[in-house]
Amino acid sequence: MLKRLQQLILIIFTTCLIGLSVNTQNALAVNNPEFLPDYQTPVVDLANYLPETQEASLIEDIKTFEAETGWKLRVLTQFDKTPGRAVIKYWGLDDKSILLVADGKGGNILAFSIGDDVYELLSRTFWIELQTRFGNMYFVRENGENNAIVEALNTVKFCLLQNGCSVVPGLPQEQWILTLITSTVGGVIFGFAAIPRKEGQVFAWQWALIMAPLWGILFLAFGIGPVVTRTSEWLPLFRNVMGFMLGALVAYLSPFFNQSSPSET
Numbered sequence: 001m002l003k004r005l006q007q008l009i010l011i012i013f014t015t016c017l018i019g020l021s022v023n024t025q026n027a028l029a030v031n032n033p034e035f036l037p038d039y040q041t042p043v044v045d046l047a048n049y050l051p052e053t054q055e056a057s058l059i060e061d062i063k064t065f066e067a068e069t070g071w072k073l074r075v076l077t078q079f080d081k082t083p084g085r086a087v088i089k090y091w092g093l094d095d096k097s098i099l100l101v102a103d104g105k106g107g108n109i110l111a112f113s114i115g116d117d118v119y120e121l122l123s124r125t126f127w128i129e130l131q132t133r134f135g136n137m138y139f140v141r142e143n144g145e146n147n148a149i150v151e152a153l154n155t156v157k158f159c160l161l162q163n164g165c166s167v168v169p170g171l172p173q174e175q176w177i178l179t180l181i182t183s184t185v186g187g188v189i190f191g192f193a194a195i196p197r198k199e200g201q202v203f204a205w206q207w208a209l210i211m212a213p214l215w216g217i218l219f220l221a222f223g224i225g226p227v228v229t230r231t232s233e234w235l236p237l238f239r240n241v242m243g244f245m246l247g248a249l250v251a252y253l254s255p256f257f258n259q260s261s262p263s264e265t
Contacts, residue, residue, distance in 0.1 A: 030084035042066075044087070047077040049102055049145040058150065061157075071118075071160050072097040073153060077145070079104050098156060102135075102149050109145060110135030110152060121164035122156070129168045130155060171231045179236070180243050183223030186215040187244035191251025219244050 035046060042062040043055055050058065062073045074091050076083070076099065083090070093099060099113040110131045114122075133139065134152040143151070159165035193211035194204050223244065227236050 030082060031086050032081070032083045033086035033090065035081050035083040036086055036090050042073065042091075043075040044083070045075075045077045046081060046083075047079040047102065047104060047145075049077045049104075049149065051146060054146055054150070058153070062153075065157055069160065070096060072115075073156070074099045075102070075149060075153070076100070077102040077149070100149065100152060102145060104145065107137055108132070108135040109140055109148060118160075122159055123166070126159070126165060126168060133168055133172065167226075167229050169230055171227060171233075171236060175226065175230075176236050179223045179226050180240055182218045183240040184243040184247040186218030186220075186223060187247025187249075188251045189215040189218065190244070191248035192254075194248070194252055195255055 036044060041059060043050070043059050045055055058075070062075075066072055072091070072094070074087070074093070074097065076087055078101065082103075087093070087099065091097070091099070093113070093115070095115040095117040097113075097115045098118055101111045101113070102109050103111065108131060112127050112131065114127065130152055134148045134155075140148050155168060155170075158169065189211055190208060193207040193215070195207075196202060197204050197207070219240075223240050224237065227240060
């Protein structure tokens with residue numbers, strides 16, 4: 001569990017360090033149309049990330065989705081060679097286009113070039129989270145580049161059909177563990193703040209109220225918020241609430257645990 005948490009923190013830190021930009025400026029810095037096929041296809045797999053059958057299925061799915069919705073999804077994989085700006089003319093990218101570039105040279109293989117109309121439904125933070133979840137080295141190592149591409153596209157299609165998503169649907173185990181930890185820490189702070197400080201006092205509600213911004217942010221914003229906005233399952237929410245209550249109870253009762261028993265004479 002600790003190892004997965006460390007991996008998640010490293011993923012977030014690394015992605016933030018490189019700016020988390022959802023664009024393909026580096027990928028489109030050159031212009032090599034000779035790397036593109038002489039026929040039209042929504043998927044150009046220069047890096048050979050996609051098995052032949054999966055690529056064929058993905059092409060059909062993209063064509064069907066475009067015919068039904070008007071949204072233009074395109075996929076470019078590359079490693080040593082890139083067509084660069086040539087893809088703009090090749091695919092006729094416009095305001096309703098979403099270009100996914102999978103490049104294995106970086107720490108995060110996914111990058112996106114988004115049309116202006118798409119941002120009305122899916123904000124920049126959505127694309128940052130999408131890139132971080134499916135493009136990080138740990139997800140790719142466990143699931144492969146091909147599944148990272150497919151899972152990201154499936155999420156995009158789902159959210160476009162839902163007329164937009166504020167966050168990426170689904171709650172990965174690593175993210176849920178992080179919410180459980182913040183919920184428990186929030187409960188510990190609440191419990192310590194509620195410890196009686198006066199004789200005859202049972203619950204120091206004033207101190208609990210004073211510390212509410214701290215434990216409230218940890219429990220509600222970082223513990224409950226990410227769960228309820230990403231999944232309708234009740235079990236992760238129940239566990240986080242129990243984690244908060246258990247942390248609060250242990251912290252509240254800690255003075256009683258520390259009291260030494262009276263010595264015998």
